[in-house]
Amino acid sequence: MGTADNTMGGSYGAREFGPSEWAGARWRRxxxxxxxxxxxxxxxxxxxxxxxxxxxxxxxxxxxxxxxxxxxxxxxxxxxxxxxxxxxxxxxxxxxxxxxxxxxxAPTGNAAFDDWRTAELARLDEERRKLDEAQREFAEYVDAIRRAKDREEFERFMAERRARPAGGDGRPA
Structure with missing residues (x-):
């Protein structure tokens, strides 16, 4: 080791850590x-x-x-x-x-209020059920109308197809 090493504590001032010192280093918390x-x-x-x-x-x-x-x-x-x-x-x-x-x-402790709330909830549930039923019926109605319209269009197509001349080019005469 040279004079600079002795003055600075060896290795240009860098401290050497042993295995136990490395594991307990403060920066490695x-x-x-x-x-x-x-x-x-x-x-x-x-x-x-x-x-x-x-x-x-x-x-x-x-x-x-x-x-x-x-x-x-x-x-x-x-x-x-x-x-x-x-x-x-x-x-x-x-x-x-x-x-x-x-x-x-949960019940409030007031029997009159709890009874009224139960009755209102039952009424609202019944209204919800009626609305759901009406929605289902309307969907069925719209589906039936669509089917009827599709059937009518198909029958019109078949009638026009039958009316075409047998010879040809696919266009009506």
Whole structure:
């Protein structure tokens, strides 16, 4: 080692880390990247760059504030979503359950109001059934008119075809 090496602490001032010092370095506070996280980030950048950027940001956030790794987070969110979908929640059943939950709420404690609400809901259900029936009947009516019109056009075509002279060029005489 030369004089510059001795003065600067060897290797031009660079500090040499041993295996135990490297693992506990202050700049390396966060957890290591798993293969899942690396693949997810690369695929995220390939598919749609903001996804890869979000994964990269999450890893930096995790290294600073802690938290689960990306695979654990994704697994937990997936399980939460499955639980929500399998439960009897209004989100899982779609719009019908949300509308029903608005109308078929728990009793209020006031018997008169609850009776009135039940009667009104029954009346509205009956009106809905009547509207659905009328819509079905109208669709059948329109279908019957279409069929009659198609039949009439077809019969007119056949009559014109029969009236054509047998000889020829396909045009009426």
């Amino acid at each position: 966060g957890s290591r990247w798993s293969a899942f996280e690396i693949i997810a980030m690369i695929l995220g950048f390939v598919v749609f760059w903001p996804i890869g950027l979000a994964i990269l940001g999450y890893k930096f956030w995790q290294s600073r504030y802690g938290g689960p790794d990306l695979q654990t987070l994704a697994t937990n969110k997936w399980q939460d979503a499955r639980t929500m979908m399998s439960s009897n929640s209004s989100w899982a059943c779609g719009g019908a359950a949300r509308r029903a939950s608005r109308f078929y709420a």
